[in-house]
Amino acid sequence: MIEQLLKDKRLRLTSFRKEVLQVFMDNDKAIAVSDIEDALNDFDRITLYRTIKSFIEKGLIHEIVMPGDVKKLALCPTECHHEAGAHEHSHVHFQCKKCKEIFCVDVPALPKISLPNYQIDEIEIQAHGFCAGCR
Numbered sequence: 001m002i003e004q005l006l007k008d009k010r011l012r013l014t015s016f017r018k019e020v021l022q023v024f025m026d027n028d029k030a031i032a033v034s035d036i037e038d039a040l041n042d043f044d045r046i047t048l049y050r051t052i053k054s055f056i057e058k059g060l061i062h063e064i065v066m067p068g069d070v071k072k073l074a075l076c077p078t079e080c081h082h083e084a085g086a087h088e089h090s091h092v093h094f095q096c097k098k099c100k101e102i103f104c105v106d107v108p109a110l111p112k113i114s115l116p117n118y119q120i121d122e123i124e125i126q127a128h129g130f131c132a133g134c135r
């Protein structure tokens, strides 16, 4: 599964990449860089940052920036190819007001929005409320 993902995104298989990707697979919520660091036993910080950067560039993961400068990372849906420099997602970023966790929630179709005089590459929808565990 993990090896196939890396292959599909034309990323060379390294045990470190597999390890980092596994951390994302183990979480159903968006995670911070510090969460990845906590999950890895032994790592080089520069290599970790490079790995994250290449994952983002290849459309394997994406960065989520929420109000308050909260930055998290999450796996991309498989249809995200990130070819035109933009991630293709049909999901909403939901942040729970209580536990503050952020989840990527799939929606069948995002509303089509067009802005005169502006070219839209990506649309991100953020939602806030309470997750199943905090409701």
Ligand SMILES: [Zn+2]
Binding pocket: 059, 060, 061, 062, 076, 077, 080, 081, 082, 087, 088, 089
């Ligand atoms: Zn993506």
Ligand SMILES: [Zn+2]
Binding pocket: 096, 097, 098, 099, 100, 101, 130, 131, 132, 133, 134
């Ligand atoms: Zn919650």
Ligand SMILES: [Zn+2]
Binding pocket: 062, 064, 074, 089, 091, 092, 093, 103, 104, 105
């Ligand atoms: Zn997402």
